[in-house]
Amino acid sequence: MYQDYDKLCERLKEISTLSGISGLLGWDEMVMMPNGAAACRAAQKAAMAGILYDKQTNPELGEVLQKLQGAESSSDFDPFQRAVIREARRDWVRTVKIPKRIAKRRAELESEGYQAWVTARAEKDFSKFAPILEEWVALVRESSQLVDPSRPAYDVALEEFEKGMTSARLDEVFTQVRDGLRPLLAAIREKGTPPDTSVLEGTFDTDAQASLCNSIAKELGFNLDCGRLDVSVHPFTGGSHPTDVRMTTRFKEGDLTEGLTGAIHETGHALYEQGRNLAYDGLPVNQALSMGVHESQSLLWERMVALSLPFSRYLAPKLTAAFPQLPGLTAELLYGALNAVKKESMIRVEADEVTYPLHIILRYELEKELVEGTVAVEQLPALWKERMTAYLGCTPADDAQGVLQDVHWSAGLFGYFPTYTLGAMAAQKDLPGLPKDIAAGRFGGLKTWLNEKIHASGSLHRSGDELMVAATGAPLDPSIFLSYLTDKYSALYKL
Amino acid sequence: MYQDYDKLCERLKEISTLSGISGLLGWDEMVMMPNGAAACRAAQKAAMAGILYDKQTNPELGEVLQKLQGAESSSDFDPFQRAVIREARRDWVRTVKIPKRIAKRRAELESEGYQAWVTARAEKDFSKFAPILEEWVALVRESSQLVDPSRPAYDVALEEFEKGMTSARLDEVFTQVRDGLRPLLAAIREKGTPPDTSVLEGTFDTDAQASLCNSIAKELGFNLDCGRLDVSVHPFTGGSHPTDVRMTTRFKEGDLTEGLTGAIHETGHALYEQGRNLAYDGLPVNQALSMGVHESQSLLWERMVALSLPFSRYLAPKLTAAFPQLPGLTAELLYGALNAVKKESMIRVEADEVTYPLHIILRYELEKELVEGTVAVEQLPALWKERMTAYLGCTPADDAQGVLQDVHWSAGLFGYFPTYTLGAMAAQKDLPGLPKDIAAGRFGGLKTWLNEKIHASGSLHRSGDELMVAATGAPLDPSIFLSYLTDKYSALYKL
Numbered sequence: 001m002y003q004d005y006d007k008l009c010e011r012l013k014e015i016s017t018l019s020g021i022s023g024l025l026g027w028d029e030m031v032m033m034p035n036g037a038a039a040c041r042a043a044q045k046a047a048m049a050g051i052l053y054d055k056q057t058n059p060e061l062g063e064v065l066q067k068l069q070g071a072e073s074s075s076d077f078d079p080f081q082r083a084v085i086r087e088a089r090r091d092w093v094r095t096v097k098i099p100k101r102i103a104k105r106r107a108e109l110e111s112e113g114y115q116a117w118v119t120a121r122a123e124k125d126f127s128k129f130a131p132i133l134e135e136w137v138a139l140v141r142e143s144s145q146l147v148d149p150s151r152p153a154y155d156v157a158l159e160e161f162e163k164g165m166t167s168a169r170l171d172e173v174f175t176q177v178r179d180g181l182r183p184l185l186a187a188i189r190e191k192g193t194p195p196d197t198s199v200l201e202g203t204f205d206t207d208a209q210a211s212l213c214n215s216i217a218k219e220l221g222f223n224l225d226c227g228r229l230d231v232s233v234h235p236f237t238g239g240s241h242p243t244d245v246r247m248t249t250r251f252k253e254g255d256l257t258e259g260l261t262g263a264i265h266e267t268g269h270a271l272y273e274q275g276r277n278l279a280y281d282g283l284p285v286n287q288a289l290s291m292g293v294h295e296s297q298s299l300l301w302e303r304m305v306a307l308s309l310p311f312s313r314y315l316a317p318k319l320t321a322a323f324p325q326l327p328g329l330t331a332e333l334l335y336g337a338l339n340a341v342k343k344e345s346m347i348r349v350e351a352d353e354v355t356y357p358l359h360i361i362l363r364y365e366l367e368k369e370l371v372e373g374t375v376a377v378e379q380l381p382a383l384w385k386e387r388m389t390a391y392l393g394c395t396p397a398d399d400a401q402g403v404l405q406d407v408h409w410s411a412g413l414f415g416y417f418p419t420y421t422l423g424a425m426a427a428q429k430d431l432p433g434l435p436k437d438i439a440a441g442r443f444g445g446l447k448t449w450l451n452e453k454i455h456a457s458g459s460l461h462r463s464g465d466e467l468m469v470a471a472t473g474a475p476l477d478p479s480i481f482l483s484y485l486t487d488k489y490s491a492l493y494k495l
Numbered sequence: 496m497y498q499d500y501d502k503l504c505e506r507l508k509e510i511s512t513l514s515g516i517s518g519l520l521g522w523d524e525m526v527m528m529p530n531g532a533a534a535c536r537a538a539q540k541a542a543m544a545g546i547l548y549d550k551q552t553n554p555e556l557g558e559v560l561q562k563l564q565g566a567e568s569s570s571d572f573d574p575f576q577r578a579v580i581r582e583a584r585r586d587w588v589r590t591v592k593i594p595k596r597i598a599k600r601r602a603e604l605e606s607e608g609y610q611a612w613v614t615a616r617a618e619k620d621f622s623k624f625a626p627i628l629e630e631w632v633a634l635v636r637e638s639s640q641l642v643d644p645s646r647p648a649y650d651v652a653l654e655e656f657e658k659g660m661t662s663a664r665l666d667e668v669f670t671q672v673r674d675g676l677r678p679l680l681a682a683i684r685e686k687g688t689p690p691d692t693s694v695l696e697g698t699f700d701t702d703a704q705a706s707l708c709n710s711i712a713k714e715l716g717f718n719l720d721c722g723r724l725d726v727s728v729h730p731f732t733g734g735s736h737p738t739d740v741r742m743t744t745r746f747k748e749g750d751l752t753e754g755l756t757g758a759i760h761e762t763g764h765a766l767y768e769q770g771r772n773l774a775y776d777g778l779p780v781n782q783a784l785s786m787g788v789h790e791s792q793s794l795l796w797e798r799m800v801a802l803s804l805p806f807s808r809y810l811a812p813k814l815t816a817a818f819p820q821l822p823g824l825t826a827e828l829l830y831g832a833l834n835a836v837k838k839e840s841m842i843r844v845e846a847d848e849v850t851y852p853l854h855i856i857l858r859y860e861l862e863k864e865l866v867e868g869t870v871a872v873e874q875l876p877a878l879w880k881e882r883m884t885a886y887l888g889c890t891p892a893d894d895a896q897g898v899l900q901d902v903h904w905s906a907g908l909f910g911y912f913p914t915y916t917l918g919a920m921a922a923q924k925d926l927p928g929l930p931k932d933i934a935a936g937r938f939g940g941l942k943t944w945l946n947e948k949i950h951a952s953g954s955l956h957r958s959g960d961e962l963m964v965a966a967t968g969a970p971l972d973p974s975i976f977l978s979y980l981t982d983k984y985s986a987l988y989k990l
Binding site: 014017018020021024025028032033034035036037039040041043044047048051223224225226227228240241243244 | 512516523527528530531534535536718722723739
């Protein structure tokens with residue numbers, strides 16, 4: 001039996017190593033590759049995907065999993081080993097139950113979908129994107145049916161990104177958040193006194209921004225011996241292994257905030273990756289539990305840490321040193337300017353902390369209804385405008401500003417959006433003494449706590465809720481998130 | 496039959512794509528990878544090597560080659576297709592005839608050999624390296640015997656780097672070169688008037704060197720849309736595809752010449768790679784014919800072009816513009832300083848154009864005698880000193896300066912050294928009007944000629960000699976090389 005476990009691990013490690021190579025191909029494509037190599041890189045990625053697919057669906061892997069039937073709940077194995085077997089079985093099922101025909105069509109539709117989405121958005125013409133979306137909805141339903149016909153199709157899709165989560169639990173959580181945020185947003189807009197954002201206006205040398213953000217990433221704990229910091233068009237965190245984590249940033253001359261918060265956001269992802277447990281190197285138990293947990297790490301650093309008043313105390317002197325045009329910047333002024341809620345929030349990626357969850361909930365509701373079949377693709381543009389008006393108090397002028405703004409659905413990513421807001425909620429946890437440490441630039445205590453409680457446990461737990469219980473004693477509680485936002489913005493906007 | 500050919504091509508293209516990925520892993524390791532990822536990268540490279548080996552030895556590939564028996568000389572196929580089949584068969588034979596046991600031992604001995612060589616060189620103690628060398632000689636003999644027992648073992652090893660070459664032909668060529676260069680070197684040293692090298696002495700900002708060399712690489716024809724220029728500890732040209740050629744350079748503050756000639760050398764390699772024939776993308780016929788032909792491309796640009804007087808006319812004003820400390824630098828002064836023959840030439844990689852071939856010939860003779868069994872490993876240090884004294888007129892003080900100076904044998908590279916000097920000889924070809932074009936910075940004509948005559952023909956021909964005949968009408972002729980060196984250095988040294 002232990003021999004079977006060892007055989008399983010050997011195969012899983014090989015798959016992990018090959019996935020790492022795919023990761024490097026992806027990073028290089030975004031950061032280093034010359035333009036002329038695009039076709040060659042597509043062939044390389046396809047070849048690696050083919051090899052990975054063959055390894056992931058190798059009948060011998062199925063046989064060893066068969067022999068380990070029931071081992072994921074046997075006391076012969078320790079909890080990490082049980083999680084290895086459980087996750088390997090989950091991945092196996094999700095892969096072998098999808099026939100090659102569907103896997104191939106999904107890959108093709110990703111490219112076709114992206115092209116159609118770009119065109120439709122540029123021409124503000126939803127009808128150019130609708131047929132792709134129809135096919136995606138059908139494919140997602142078909143795939144879910146194949147993987148597990150006993151559960152709602154949306155739940156099966158969701159599980160690809162958020163293990164252990166269900167739409168029933170999301171409905172419960174998101175309804176509470178939505179109904180709590182709408183009055184807070186109304187109060188901010190109607191009665192609030194907006195902070196002064198002019199203090200961060202101006203032109204800021206991008207090299208100076210990069211140099212400042214790189215030094216902040218290092219102070220937060222990013223380890224350059226096991227990673228790289230580069231610049232790319234779209235900031236992301238990738239790489240090939242916990243010892244080879246590659247994070248990228250982007251800086252704009254006219255916007256100091258975006259580059260700064262983006263860099264800290266990616267640092268949060270990178271710290272999770274660098275904190276993966278090398279005692280289980282190459283095994284699924286050392287991988288991130290879910291997208292939501294990953295996003296909780298980036299948002300914890302980006303929002304709970306970097307958008308807090310103590311962090312502004314740490315940051316303000318650094319900013320005035322790097323940018324001589326900001327001589328009078330106090331911590332309080334900086335904190336206000338970084339946390340202003342915009343008058344209108346039409347675009348998700350430009351949204352603030354208060355409106356962002358409402359964007360996500362709107363998308364969650366619509367994609368769930370699409371997959372459930374209670375909403376048709378053709379109804380989307382109108383429903384989008386209707387709910388934007390209801391939840392966010394603003395109405396998009398066209399579909400480019402509305403239903404066509406995000407790329408996710410064009411790539412068949414249904415069930416992905418919720419992870420953004422689950423992450424933001426999970427990040428609301430306090431550590432004693434943290435504000436003082438943050439103001440003094442001492443981030444080691446928080447990083448170590450996260451390393452031990454979150455990063456090192458990887459996929460040991462079966463859901464984000466289970467991880468939350470293990471790390472903090474309680475599952476995800478939307479009321480904590482709502483209190484945090486209400487307290488913070490009531491003070492900021494003098495409500 | 497054409498179906499079999501198509502099947503063959505499909506498999507070869509997959510192998511080529513996967514080799515490209517290995518190429519990227521190697522480049523990234525040297526240029527981008529953080530130190531902490533070394534172990535992970537070793538695992539990734541081993542995994543890719545395993546996958547490549549499986550693809551290269553797949554019995555179905557053997558079957559399709561079996562069905563195409565005789566096709567490499569059939570008029571049913573055009574010359575490029577025949578070359579594809581011929582080269583695929585050669586690679587197949589060389590791979591399947593070596594059992595996994597030997598392939599594995601070679602891979603291990605590469606690492607062990609490198610470590611032992613580093614230690615032995617640092618401690619100037621040949622005995623620490625001798626056991627590795629013994630094993631390598633035995634492995635090379637055994638491998639050659641397995642691949643083709645009908646030919647001398649050294650010839651079979653040589654063919655891995657220089658297709659179609661034999662030691663009989665090398666003896667013929669190298670003896671003529673050796674016997675021609677010894678009196679020229681003696682004349683330079685005894686009667687020559689050395690050029691003034693002080694004009695290039697000083698300290699030169701490495702960023703300014705890099706910027707100058709990058710602009711020269713582009714003017715020589717390096718296409719940044721299908722390649723990258725970076726800095727690495729050891730300059731090399733790598734990448735993953737003709738559309739993704741990655742060349743690196745290195746610059747030292749105290750040495751202007753090394754960075755400059757190194758960058759132009761690598762540009763020569765890179766132009767060959769970028770010039771590979773995309774009509775046969777992924778097939779062995781579009782690969783470089785041999786190491787020697789590759790080296791001919793780098794040395795043509797580095798020596799025939801960059802060390803010529805017309806190039807000094809092009810370069811001198813650029814140097815004075817980039818480095819204000821060189822105000823009085825004329826083309827003639829620059830040409831002299833770049834081409835000085837050092838008083839003593841102990842180290843191959845620091846050798847000039849006249850002494851370099853003698854270094855190579857010494858190594859060729861010794862490695863051939865080792866494989867043939869006429870020289871024992873333990874005799875090497877003494878023989879090295881003896882022949883250095885005889886050929887180059889200087890005697891190494893210790894083995895670090897002598898037999899331990901090169902890394903090649905530690906990695907089992909027997910038959911590699913000759914390619915350096917074959918390349919230098921093959922590069923001695925004239926084009927009408929070329930000197931004028933070079934002085935004016937017009938390199939397009941030469942590049943186009945090379946693209947058409949050398950690069951695009953890839954591995955169409957069976958040997959470097961055959962390629963020389965096709966491109967220039969005559970096989971490699973050492974007397975042309977000797978005349979070139981004699982004429983150039985007689986004028987430079989006023990003999």
